[in-house]
Amino acid sequence: MDYETVIVEIEDGIAIVTLNRPEVLNALSGQVFNELADAASILADDDSVRAVIITGGEKVFAAGADIKMMASQSAVDVATSIRPSKIAFHLIETMKKPVIAAIAGYALGGGCELTLVTDVRIAADTAQFGLPEIKLGILPGGGGTQRLPKLIGAGKAKELIFSGDIIDAEEALRIGLVNKVVPVSDLMAEAKKMAKKFASRGAVALQLAKSCINEGLQMDLEIGLQYEHKCFSLLFATEDQKEGMAAFIEKRKPKFKGK
Ligand code: DAK
Numbered sequence: 001m002d003y004e005t006v007i008v009e010i011e012d013g014i015a016i017v018t019l020n021r022p023e024v025l026n027a028l029s030g031q032v033f034n035e036l037a038d039a040a041s042i043l044a045d046d047d048s049v050r051a052v053i054i055t056g057g058e059k060v061f062a063a064g065a066d067i068k069m070m071a072s073q074s075a076v077d078v079a080t081s082i083r084p085s086k087i088a089f090h091l092i093e094t095m096k097k098p099v100i101a102a103i104a105g106y107a108l109g110g111g112c113e114l115t116l117v118t119d120v121r122i123a124a125d126t127a128q129f130g131l132p133e134i135k136l137g138i139l140p141g142g143g144g145t146q147r148l149p150k151l152i153g154a155g156k157a158k159e160l161i162f163s164g165d166i167i168d169a170e171e172a173l174r175i176g177l178v179n180k181v182v183p184v185s186d187l188m189a190e191a192k193k194m195a196k197k198f199a200s201r202g203a204v205a206l207q208l209a210k211s212c213i214n215e216g217l218q219m220d221l222e223i224g225l226q227y228e229h230k231c232f233s234l235l236f237a238t239e240d241q242k243e244g245m246a247a248f249i250e251k252r253k254p255k256f257k258g259k
Helices: 031-043 073-080 083-093 109-115 132-136 146-151 152-163 168-173 184-200 203-216 221-235 239-249
Strands: 005-009 014-019 051-054 100-102 107-109 118-122 129-130 166-168 181-182
Touching: 005 031, 005 129, 014 031, 014 184, 031 083, 051 152, 051 166, 051 184, 100 109, 100 184, 107 109, 109 118, 109 146, 118 168, 118 184, 129 132, 129 168, 132 152, 168 239, 181 184, 203 221, 203 239
Parallel strands: 014 051, 051 100, 100 118, 107 129, 118 181
Antiparallel strands: 005 014, 129 166
């Protein structure tokens, strides 16, 4: 995968996708979204990849969509140019494997929204989050008004979106925007450790658990419970369920095959 604005590396079954436009604080252009979408689609289909980490490196995650490219767009231009970001976000959010965001420095606007389509967010102590779009005369259009309230509650989401304020990593942890905060020097090690733990679990069970949670958030409770029950039953058709339960009874570690 040879891209200009994104670097993809695969180590021990873990893919690391690094945003790479440092000169503009990793601002997300159409090209970044196209490359992210392409990488997400390839990694989704690569069975040797068991988990994905998205990062911007040690200095900045992403300072949002590229304002210089958006500034002169008409309403019609915007309606068509949002396609790559929608596709990238959709492919990442629905990927049938765990996706972890490893965030250092600014994660603003579309950068923060990118973290919201991942499954787990690990923040460095240098991370700063915000949806400052209101200060540009727009609103968060990459899912921020929809996903952020689901994650942290409507009240806190409204405060962040109406003010455009930027919060630090500790505040992000306190309000549930991130899962954990670590020293910046430990960020990638921590993300890899978590990715490896997820990768060691039964891949089909993990995939269906992810689907139950993501789909369940769109359903009412009764339908969500029915969906969960169907997924639960389906797992009894997998080799991993037989192996997991046999390993427990035989007091050994399971060897999952993802089948
Ligand atoms: N776009 C373009 N360039 C950016 C940028 C951005 N978002 N953020 C920073 N840069 C550029 C700066 O212009 C500067 O470039 P030069 O002037 O050197 O050429 C360089 O990066 C370094 O930035 P600063 O000099 O500003 O660095 P500072 O440390 O002083 O300040 C800052 C850092 C992050 C506080 C500041 O750069 C800043 O406020 N940046 C803008 C943050 C922001 O407002 N982000 C939200 C953008 S709107 C959608 C999907 C997504 C979106 C919308 C719709 N659909 C699917 C519909 C997303 C929208 C957004 O994200």
